[in-house]
Amino acid sequence: MNENNVVILDDHPIFLEGLKRVINNESEFIVTDCCKNSSELFFSLSLAPANIALIDCSRPKGDLNIKTLVDQLISNYPKMTIVAMGDCPQQQQLSDAMKPQIKSYFCKSLTPENWITGLRHIWTNHCQTQQLMLDDTVDTDNFIRQRLSAKEKIVVEYLYAGLSVSQTALRLSRSVKTISSQKRAAMRKLGLVRDSEIFRLDINSL
Incomplete structure (x- = not known):
């Protein structure tokens, strides 16, 4: 499969729709689903696994917090690349504290071009990391x-x-x-x- 499946978790419908359009405009990525809460996310992944999950750091009241959510995602989908999204330094610090489970952090104010560039680099780095894990001669x-x-x-x-x-x-x-x-x-x-x-x-x- 040439495309990398992306699932997005965010409870802001306008942002969700905009990001979906940005990503789907590129042939190498396709958004399989946009989810508003963790229950929708896990149901969606049970039907259509994703290569990349874009997760908003700010979780709505009553939903799983970001740490619990990421722990469960890693447990159920260990090969999936998780990228956190946010709009303040505190959210980036939270994301940084959860590495390597969270591979990177994207500011939600990125331009469309930078979203795609960031996704490409994340996926390229993921593939390179997998290769390094197979090659124990790499220092x-x-x-x-x-x-x-x-x-x-x-x-x-x-x-x-x-x-x-x-x-x-x-x-x-x-x-x-x-x-x-x-x-x-x-x-x-x-x-x-x-x-x-x-x-x-x-x-x-x-």
Whole structure:
């Protein structure tokens, strides 16, 4: 199958419909279902398994919290890639605390182009990670030359999620100059030359 099935969990119908249209416009992805709560999600997955689950960090009252939800998804669908969505730094921090179960975090204000770019990178990284697991001769230390600072790590994760330097600066309430400096420092430590190489990282090992 050429397409990667995507299921979306979010209780905002306008956002759901918009994101579905953005993703379905690309031939390599297809949204199999849009769910408003965890019960709908598990029912949907029982009928049509997905490769990627986009999960809103903000869960409605009475629904499973994000941690319990992700734990149950991993237990039932261990090969599925889970991506958290949110719109504030606290939600990204929550997502970061749940790695490696959650593979990445996408800001809900991303442009349509960045949503697709982010999904492509997530799926490419997933496939590369699976290959690394099969090849025990690969030295994972090659991904990290030096330890990144906490701020550098956050900047790299935002860039990996598809945000630009300007968007990252806005999200983190820092200047573009500061983010650019931290990006250069992180790339130097990681041994990266081109921006595109950021998307080839095993982001969960940072």
